[in-house]
Amino acid sequence: LLARLDEVTLDLLASGGAYNDHTLDDILRMSARELQRVIQSGEDIICERTLTNKEDISSLPVEDELDKKAGIKQSGQIEENKKQYCRELLKVALRYSDETELNAITKFIEHMIACALADKYNPGLNAASYEVYNKFAISRRAAQ
16 A cells, blocks of 8 residues: 555655654554555545646756766665565565455555556566466465
């Protein structure tokens, strides 16, 4: 569920700030359903602000080549930090979730992958998700 938050919000939470009046500590103690409600209400507020605050956005200044290279390197590090943060959050969520929350988390991830593949086909993502599904679908059949 936290994967639905944007970079700025995740950075805000990581630095001790709050999202929709909830800190990271609050979020870590929430059930998946509670977290889903908080994120949804925050998205509704963002959508309302976007619709009511339509202003002309000025163009960004042109960067030179060194700035671009530094930006690419930094964005790669930021992306890796986000991935690690997401991994750790998911571990915590899985550790403390009950069966209902586990089902919700699983369905959310499956839905997220399906949407990503529908938006833009990615052979690697498709093959990897199919491989994981088959591995665990076969294990379930053998256990029955």
